[in-house]
Amino acid sequence: MLLLAFDTATPAVTVALHDGDEVVAQSLAVDARRHGELLAPGIEQVLGDAGVRPGDLTDIAVGTGPGPFTGLRVGLVTAISMASALGIRAHGLCTLDALALRAVQEDAVVPEGDFLVATDARRREVYWAAYEQRPDGSVGAVPQRVHGPAVSRPADVPVGGRPVVGRGADLYPDHLGLSIGPIDPSAAALAHLAVQLLDKGADLSDLTPRYLRRPDVHEGGPRKTVLS
Secondary structure, X not given: OOEEEEEOXXXXXXXXXXXXXOEEEEEEEEOOOOHHHHHHHHHHHHHHHHOOOHHHOOEEEEEOXXXXXXXXXXXHHHHHHHHHHHOOEEEEXXXXXXXXXXXXXXXXXXXXXXXXXXEXXXXXXXXXXXXXXXXXXXXXXXXXXXXXXXXXXXXXXOOOOOOEEOHHHHHOHHHHOOEEOOOOOXXXXXXXXXXXXHHOOOOOOOOOOOOOOOOXXXXXXXXXXXXX
């Protein structure tokens, strides 16, 4: 397996390559306004660092959000286009799930504890989801999402004393508490998540973007939520 993973649902434009056992190359650039400019160079860098050609890839995994319309669309369109051109599978995963796994991998949350993930949704809102860890004896076990994803005002997120991971808490500590652990997802965690779920036989073929609300900029006529 050679799985290329990337995510553009947050200010982090992150890319990684996974060989089925581990991540062999990765890149990260943080810029909320330049997803379209940064993703292709990031992919080129990762493939170059690993000495891999696009034709060597067997799978692509992409974060499906939630995230702002423009940034999220960049990643999804790229994944769909690359998979079609190369004749390989494209897999979609929730961006918040990847951030939750990254927090577990980095020991940012207490083992067997519940926690939230919150990212910036702009408009003074956050995208969030709740997770619980179910110990299964493995290191870095995938945390289970038990609520969300949703978009809410920070004051309306049911924190309930639970720790919060992500840029959302970094922006709104008065409502969400101090952010713990990573503030953005990583394609490395996204790749690990994809490999673990695929090994368990999960169907990750749904590439529907998780916008959760109307885009900031849209053309006239009916709103479309499925990429073509």
